[in-house]
Amino acid sequence: MASTTGVISGSIKWTGLASGTDFASVVDKLVAIESRTITRQETWKAEWQAKIQAISDLNTRLVSLKLDAQDKDTRSELLSRKSTISNESVMTVVNTSTASLGNYDVVVGSNIAEKYASRSYDSTKTFGVASETLNIQVGSSASNSIAVNVSGMTLSDIANEINTVVAATGDPPTIALKAEVKDVKTEGGVLYQRLVLTATEGGSANRIKVTGSVTDLKLG
DSSP states (O other): OOOOOOOOOOOOOOTTGGGTOOHHHHHHHHHHHHTHHHHHHHHHHHHHHHHHHHHHHHHHHHHHHHHHHHTTOSHHHHTOOOOOOSOTTTOOOOOOTTOOOSOOOOOOSSSOOOEEEBOOEETTOOBOOTTOEEEEEESSOTTSEEEEEOTTBOHHHHHHHHHHHHHTTOSSOSSOEEEEEEEEEEETTEEEEEEEEEESSOSGGGOEEEESOOTTOOBO
16 A cells, blocks of 8 residues: 655745845844833933932032031131241241231331231221221320321221321321221222231330221221
8 A cells, every 4th residue: 555645835925035125124123123122221320320420429528518517616616717927937827716817917027117907898998987086106105196087988098197197297297107008808899908007116115006986997
Protein backbone atom coordinates (compact mmCIF):
# COMPACT_ATOMS: atom_id res chain seq x y z
CA MET A 1 0.00 0.00 0.00
CA ALA A 2 1.49 3.22 -1.00
CA SER A 3 1.07 6.45 0.97
CA THR A 4 1.49 10.01 -0.17
CA THR A 5 2.52 12.89 2.08
CA GLY A 6 1.64 16.35 0.91
CA VAL A 7 3.28 19.56 2.38
CA ILE A 8 1.39 22.75 2.00
CA SER A 9 3.38 25.93 2.88
CA GLY A 10 1.53 29.06 3.87
CA SER A 11 2.40 32.10 1.89
CA ILE A 12 3.60 35.37 3.54
CA LYS A 13 2.99 38.50 1.55
CA TRP A 14 4.86 41.83 2.23
CA THR A 15 2.98 44.60 0.62
CA GLY A 16 5.24 47.29 -0.68
CA LEU A 17 8.42 45.30 -0.82
CA ALA A 18 8.60 46.02 -4.45
CA SER A 19 7.72 49.70 -4.03
CA GLY A 20 11.05 50.78 -2.43
CA THR A 21 9.68 51.50 1.10
CA ASP A 22 12.51 52.08 3.71
CA PHE A 23 11.37 49.77 6.47
CA ALA A 24 14.52 50.52 8.59
CA SER A 25 13.45 54.16 8.75
CA VAL A 26 9.90 53.17 9.67
CA VAL A 27 11.16 50.96 12.49
CA ASP A 28 13.48 53.74 13.77
CA LYS A 29 10.58 56.17 13.89
CA LEU A 30 8.37 53.69 15.71
CA VAL A 31 11.13 53.15 18.27
CA ALA A 32 11.52 56.94 18.65
CA ILE A 33 7.81 57.32 19.30
CA GLU A 34 7.88 54.61 21.92
CA SER A 35 10.99 56.23 23.49
CA ARG A 36 9.24 59.53 24.22
CA THR A 37 8.22 58.35 27.67
CA ILE A 38 11.83 57.48 28.48
CA THR A 39 12.99 60.89 27.20
CA ARG A 40 10.40 62.69 29.33
CA GLN A 41 11.48 60.73 32.39
CA GLU A 42 15.15 61.48 31.77
CA THR A 43 14.37 65.19 31.37
CA TRP A 44 12.33 65.14 34.58
CA LYS A 45 15.18 63.34 36.34
CA ALA A 46 17.74 65.94 35.16
CA GLU A 47 15.51 68.80 36.30
CA TRP A 48 15.12 67.34 39.78
CA GLN A 49 18.83 66.60 40.05
CA ALA A 50 19.46 70.30 39.33
CA LYS A 51 16.88 71.27 41.96
CA ILE A 52 18.43 68.94 44.53
CA GLN A 53 21.87 70.46 43.84
CA ALA A 54 20.46 73.98 44.24
CA ILE A 55 18.80 73.02 47.54
CA SER A 56 22.06 71.47 48.71
CA ASP A 57 23.97 74.67 47.84
CA LEU A 58 21.35 76.74 49.68
CA ASN A 59 21.64 74.48 52.72
CA THR A 60 25.42 74.94 52.74
CA ARG A 61 25.03 78.72 52.67
CA LEU A 62 22.38 78.66 55.41
CA VAL A 63 24.66 76.59 57.63
CA SER A 64 27.45 79.13 57.03
CA LEU A 65 25.07 82.00 57.85
CA LYS A 66 23.99 80.21 61.04
CA LEU A 67 27.60 79.79 62.17
CA ASP A 68 28.34 83.46 61.46
CA ALA A 69 25.18 84.53 63.32
CA GLN A 70 26.19 82.47 66.35
CA ASP A 71 29.37 84.55 66.55
CA LYS A 72 27.26 87.74 66.67
CA ASP A 73 24.58 86.90 69.20
CA THR A 74 25.14 89.96 71.40
CA ARG A 75 24.67 93.65 70.62
CA SER A 76 28.36 94.48 71.00
CA GLU A 77 29.36 91.65 68.65
CA LEU A 78 26.70 92.61 66.09
CA LEU A 79 27.77 96.27 66.05
CA SER A 80 31.49 95.56 66.23
CA ARG A 81 33.82 97.45 63.93
CA LYS A 82 36.76 96.30 61.88
CA SER A 83 39.77 98.54 61.44
CA THR A 84 43.19 98.57 59.85
CA ILE A 85 46.24 100.65 60.59
CA SER A 86 49.13 101.52 58.31
CA ASN A 87 51.88 101.11 60.94
CA GLU A 88 51.23 98.71 63.82
CA SER A 89 54.67 99.40 65.31
CA VAL A 90 53.52 102.92 66.22
CA MET A 91 50.08 102.24 67.66
CA THR A 92 47.31 99.69 67.92
CA VAL A 93 43.56 100.00 67.40
CA VAL A 94 40.86 98.68 69.71
CA ASN A 95 37.37 98.46 68.21
CA THR A 96 34.16 99.20 70.06
CA SER A 97 30.52 98.96 69.01
CA THR A 98 30.13 102.74 69.46
CA ALA A 99 33.02 103.75 67.21
CA SER A 100 32.12 106.16 64.41
CA LEU A 101 32.78 104.86 60.90
CA GLY A 102 35.32 106.71 58.80
CA ASN A 103 38.98 107.30 58.03
CA TYR A 104 41.21 108.77 60.72
CA ASP A 105 44.65 110.34 60.47
CA VAL A 106 46.70 109.93 63.63
CA VAL A 107 49.89 111.94 64.02
CA VAL A 108 52.39 110.56 66.52
CA GLY A 109 55.19 112.66 67.98
CA SER A 110 55.97 115.49 70.36
CA ASN A 111 54.34 118.92 70.34
CA ILE A 112 51.52 117.65 68.10
CA ALA A 113 48.63 120.00 67.40
CA GLU A 114 45.42 118.67 68.91
CA LYS A 115 42.41 117.90 66.75
CA TYR A 116 38.78 117.79 67.79
CA ALA A 117 36.24 116.28 65.38
CA SER A 118 32.55 115.65 64.97
CA ARG A 119 30.85 112.51 63.80
CA SER A 120 30.20 112.23 60.06
CA TYR A 121 27.02 113.80 58.69
CA ASP A 122 25.28 114.46 55.40
CA SER A 123 27.05 117.53 53.99
CA THR A 124 23.68 119.23 53.38
CA LYS A 125 22.35 118.67 56.91
CA THR A 126 21.76 121.80 58.99
CA PHE A 127 22.32 122.00 62.74
CA GLY A 128 21.18 124.15 65.59
CA VAL A 129 18.14 126.23 66.34
CA ALA A 130 17.80 129.83 67.50
CA SER A 131 20.50 130.94 69.95
CA GLU A 132 22.36 127.61 70.03
CA THR A 133 26.04 128.35 70.46
CA LEU A 134 29.33 126.46 70.40
CA ASN A 135 31.81 127.61 73.03
CA ILE A 136 35.36 126.70 72.04
CA GLN A 137 38.41 127.17 74.23
CA VAL A 138 42.03 126.45 73.39
CA GLY A 139 44.28 125.88 76.39
CA SER A 140 43.51 126.57 80.05
CA SER A 141 42.90 130.30 79.79
CA ALA A 142 39.28 131.40 79.42
CA SER A 143 40.53 134.41 77.45
CA ASN A 144 41.45 132.04 74.61
CA SER A 145 37.85 131.15 73.86
CA ILE A 146 35.16 132.08 71.38
CA ALA A 147 31.38 131.68 71.16
CA VAL A 148 29.93 130.81 67.74
CA ASN A 149 26.23 130.93 66.90
CA VAL A 150 25.55 127.96 64.58
CA SER A 151 21.79 128.16 64.13
CA GLY A 152 20.63 126.51 60.87
CA MET A 153 24.16 125.93 59.55
CA THR A 154 25.76 123.07 57.63
CA LEU A 155 29.17 121.74 58.69
CA SER A 156 30.84 123.95 56.06
CA ASP A 157 28.92 126.97 57.35
CA ILE A 158 29.98 126.20 60.91
CA ALA A 159 33.65 125.85 59.88
CA ASN A 160 33.54 129.18 58.01
CA GLU A 161 31.84 130.90 60.94
CA ILE A 162 34.42 129.59 63.42
CA ASN A 163 37.29 130.81 61.23
CA THR A 164 35.59 134.21 60.85
CA VAL A 165 35.18 134.60 64.62
CA VAL A 166 38.79 133.48 65.22
CA ALA A 167 40.10 135.99 62.65
CA ALA A 168 38.14 138.75 64.37
CA THR A 169 40.12 138.24 67.63
CA GLY A 170 43.17 139.98 66.16
CA ASP A 171 46.03 139.75 63.71
CA PRO A 172 47.46 137.31 64.51
CA PRO A 173 44.40 135.78 66.24
CA THR A 174 44.55 135.48 70.01
CA ILE A 175 43.15 131.94 69.82
CA ALA A 176 45.20 129.30 68.01
CA LEU A 177 42.39 127.52 66.23
CA LYS A 178 41.43 126.46 62.71
CA ALA A 179 38.20 124.80 61.53
CA GLU A 180 37.65 122.75 58.37
CA VAL A 181 35.48 119.96 56.97
CA LYS A 182 36.85 116.62 55.84
CA ASP A 183 35.10 114.35 53.33
CA VAL A 184 34.48 110.92 54.88
CA LYS A 185 32.59 108.91 52.27
CA THR A 186 29.93 109.03 49.57
CA GLU A 187 27.03 106.64 50.07
CA GLY A 188 23.88 106.47 48.00
CA GLY A 189 24.91 109.65 46.19
CA VAL A 190 25.21 111.50 49.53
CA LEU A 191 28.50 113.06 50.63
CA TYR A 192 29.29 112.63 54.32
CA GLN A 193 31.65 115.04 56.04
CA ARG A 194 33.22 115.63 59.43
CA LEU A 195 33.90 118.97 61.16
CA VAL A 196 37.50 119.10 62.37
CA LEU A 197 38.91 121.69 64.81
CA THR A 198 42.71 121.95 64.96
CA ALA A 199 44.86 123.84 67.43
CA THR A 200 47.39 125.69 65.28
CA GLU A 201 49.96 125.45 68.07
CA GLY A 202 51.04 122.07 69.40
CA GLY A 203 51.46 120.66 72.87
CA SER A 204 49.22 119.78 75.78
CA ALA A 205 48.92 123.47 76.72
CA ASN A 206 46.74 124.00 73.63
CA ARG A 207 44.11 121.37 74.13
CA ILE A 208 40.69 122.09 72.67
CA LYS A 209 37.60 122.18 74.84
CA VAL A 210 34.10 122.49 73.35
CA THR A 211 30.98 123.18 75.37
CA GLY A 212 27.44 124.17 74.50
CA SER A 213 24.60 122.05 73.20
CA VAL A 214 23.81 122.10 69.47
CA THR A 215 20.90 120.04 68.16
CA ASP A 216 22.07 116.80 66.47
CA LEU A 217 25.74 117.84 66.38
CA LYS A 218 28.03 115.46 68.27
CA LEU A 219 31.61 116.58 68.81
CA GLY A 220 34.51 114.84 70.47
